[in-house]
Amino acid sequence: NAGVTQTPKFQVLKTGQSMTLQCAQDMNHNSMYWYRQDPGMGLRLIYYSASEGTTDKGEVPNGYNVSRLNKREFSLRLESAAPSQTSVYFCASSEGATRDRVEAFFGQGTRLTVV
């Protein structure tokens, strides 16, 4: 059971380049999230998808776009990378709340450096 898989694990971009971070989950979860984490900081929500076919902005959406390709996959696109987007990006998924858990499962992260 792979859980949440992110690709790539590492990436170096030049300012102005574009790229797409891929995320896939195999737990049949409805909700998916993208976060960024700067050094020594907490996680900040970029975009989320409550269910297949829907996406919404989180706390820091500027400079990013997302696509919920299907129930399994949720991609994050940087159209024109900037040094301020240097960060570790985490994808997460969640089934939703139950009486036992409100639990999100996270991928291993993508370390992005923009030079």
Add this chain to the structure above:
Amino acid sequence: LAKTTQPISMDSYEGQEVNITCSHNNIATNDYITWYQQFPSQGPRFIIQGYKTKVTNEVASLFIPADRKSSTLSLPRVSLSDTAVYYCLVAANTGFQKLVFGTGTRLLVSP
């Protein structure tokens, strides 16, 4: 969403009990309190969740007073491997949860 406030950092020594308190004054009736743990270079992972009173599992205990405006994560007899960042989240127990993580509490356990 209820805003949460927790200490930025805490220090402890191996074998001690550590209590991390989170304030969530605007918690709603159907909100649950959830704690996550994040080790360096990894994504966060769920450790415990509660609604009221006390919850205990193999990792930690969670104490929630009757007014639910705060909660305390208790880690018994910490070890070096408990060095991590601990996040307190408040989210509803129905439907979609917009999971917003704050800055968390950075716990450093020393020998």
